[in-house]
Amino acid sequence: MQEHTTEPLVDIDGRRNVTDLLVDRAVAAPAHIAFEVPDADPAAPWRPVTTAAFLADVQDLAKGLIATGIAPGDAIAIMAPTRYAWAVADLAAWFAGGVVVPVYETSSPAQVAAIVRDARVRLAIGGADQIEVLRDAFAETGTGALGAWSMDAPDGVARLAARGAAVGDDELERRRIHADLDAPATIVYTSGTTGEPKGAILTHRNFVGQVLNIAAAYREVVHPGGNTIIFLPLAHVLARGLQLICLASGMRIAHLSDTSRVVETLGTIRPTFLVAVPRVLEKIQAAAAQKAADARLGAVWSAAASTAVAWGTAAEDHARVPLPLRARRALFDRLFFARLRAVMGGRVDYVLSGGAALDPELSLFFRGIGVPVIEGYGLTETTAPLTGNLPHDIRSGTVGRPLPGSTVRISAEGEILARGVGVFAGYRDPAHTADAFVDGFFRTGDLGHIDPAGRVVLEGRLKDVIVTSNGKTVVPSVWERAVETSPLVAHAVMIGEGRSYLSALLVLDPVAAGAWADAVGAALERDASGALTEVTDARLREHLQGIVDAANARVSRSEQVRRFALVLADLDDTELVTQTLKIKRRTVLARASAAIENLYR
The missing domain is CATH 3.30.300.30 (ANL, C-terminal domain)
Known part of the structure; x- marks a missing residue:
């Protein structure tokens, strides 16, 4: 039986819950810019928000939630596009002692109704296009006694926050520290490729352990001098985990819900780090190939792509690069690669790829053009990343070693099993939980093996x-x-x-x-x-x-x-x-x- 463990880098027992991540950062660097928020001013389309200002927004909304009747442990749904207000609502719910239930903005009315019923949601916060779906779901299921509040309407979240004027700081602090590390932080409903969605209960320990250990392992990537754009749905645990890692580490965050504006936003925000699914990387490469073909440079592009893969292979193997390859790479860098990097903003040091397996040759290609791709692997039930390549140790075709605080085991049937700080507490339905574990390990449902260096190689889904x-x-x-x-x-x-x-x-x-x-x-x-x-x-x-x-x-x-x-x-x-x-x-x-x-x- 194959098994590999990576010991934790950070002791988290001194932390109370997820809210400590924001409080500690606000004490350490209150004036540091934490977010860049879209603004109507054409001269300054992105408005900076400091850590202290974000904390104040979170506290105001948390007080409003308390004044409206949210009790410790109550479920609060958030259904909206990826945006700054989502981040405020997420942290505010935790400050008020609530349990967050993220709902994808594109979920059907039936899906929303099923979630609010199962999670027993008492209050919801939604975007302009989602608020009526939430209200209809509450009416259908008899849940949502404290209402659905819009992020955009004048009588929505702003009025909700205003209700908290009478709630004192002492009461807010009592609520903030009510949950301990082993209390539920969120209930995330899995996307269900092979069956009905299940509510996975993730604890504050899961998030705090993942955030601090991953931040420690990826200091070259996540640091106060860097910035990123989050365009994945914040209802997805990977996007929320990334947001918390950046927030705790001082990395600036910009949100983007309209993916058709990614290219122009990259040019404005100029991120140092991005998270993308493999399909996005495939489209970037395909668009470059098509542009070259339109300019009757298809054969030249093919040679450039081969050169990038050869360069990426040499870099992975830490091999000496032959002079002819250096010359070809320098030529193609002027013709193609520099322009590709410019399309991505011109400052991207690394891209993290997750959500699906990445073609090894595509990974080598991006490394060859000067944008290394760090491939990782995880699930909702592992609080996002379970394994990951490291910036100084990338091996294409693998998803890296277990991240700090995690163990991966391969069963006799070839299934990937997981245990560690990010592995969830179980599902809402105890029967689902019983089926999900064996010998204390979570059954991922994925097939794979561990190579001699301890890296995990994915081989497909067990049910497929x-x-x-x-x-x-x-x-x-x-x-x-x-x-x-x-x-x-x-x-x-x-x-x-x-x-x-x-x-x-x-x-x-x-x-x-x-x-x-x-x-x-x-x-x-x-x-x-x-x-x-x-x-x-x-x-x-x-x-x-x-x-x-x-x-x-x-x-x-x-x-x-x-x-x-x-x-x-x-x-x-x-x-x-x-x-x-x-x-x-x-x-x-x-x-x-x-x-x-x-x-x-």
Whole structure:
């Protein structure tokens, strides 16, 4: 049985709860800029907010929550786009002694109702486009006795904070320190790729332990001289964990909810560190390749990309770089790489990639252009990162060693098991908790192994394993990830359970596929009813056949896909795609049943 442990770097027992992170930082550096907030002034579109000012905003809202009737341990839902007000509400709920229930802004009314019912939410804070959904959910479920308060309306959160004028500082401090490290801090409902969402209870110990240990391990990345943009949903535990790490370490934070404005915001904020899912990195590389092709420099770009991968490989191996490679890299840096870094703001030292496995060659490419990618791995139930490469020790194709305070074990079946400071207390439903642990370790549901250096290598999801009719066991993730490197493919789903051969559904990226169709004069129309629409355009099939052939070349013959179908889908449908942009395999297979049957005729 494989197992690897990394000892903690920080003793957290002297901390009371998560709120200490903000209080301690405000004492140490009250005038330091903690946030940059969008402002209407065109001359200064981002307004600085100091740590002391943020603390004051948090305290005012916390007093309002107390005055309105929030008691210690009460559940408070937050449903809004990623923004400064989200951060204030999050910390204010903890200062008031509450338990935060984050809700994704795109959740359906049925999903919201299920969450507020299960968590017994007493009060909610929402954005302008979410507040009515919250109120309807409260009316349907009989919860929310203290109301749903808008972040934007004049009679919303501002009035809620004003209610707290009569609450004294002593009362606020009693509430702030009411929860200890082992008290619930938040209930996060998992996105549910293979089943119904479950409410994971994360404690103050989980957050404090993760924040302080990760900050200590990544001092080169998270420091008072750095800054970042958070555009992941703050309902996701990774974004909230990142926010707390930056806040405790003095790293400036800017929030961005409109992802279409990422490029312009990067140029203005000029971050030193970013967190992105692999799909974002794939799109950056694909956009650069397309721009080069449009300028009739496709062959030159291919040579540049190969050079970047070679440079990244040498850097990982700490090898001496040959003079010809140095010369090529210098040339391509002037032609392409410097411009790519400029698009990312020009100051990015590192990118953290999580949420899905990153193609090793893509990681090497970004290292080669001068933006190393630190790949990590974690789940909601591990309070985000469980393992991670370190800035001075990156190995592409792995997700690094267990982070400080964590242990990873590989079961006899190849499942990744986890124990440590970030591992959650359990689910709301005790039956779910009982099924989630074995010998004191959390069962992640992911397959993997530990390499000789102690690094974890992901191999796919345990529930996604396919057993064909001839008894061959296939883990589809390697093939699927290879196909998903194409900008045209948003999701690849291998099929073959109980079948004589493997096939696949390629769910097209609507933007990239639409651009392709416009370029060649084709018409791609999606079924408005929500059904998956099969695309039979011969030119598109021929183009993607090459991608499928390349993916087949990376796996054994028994793992190769013989036939595939192209489908269009509504990728904003939360019944089909999780809030973390993972495809719900069961749903896509059910909706594409007709196309699947055609693959086996």
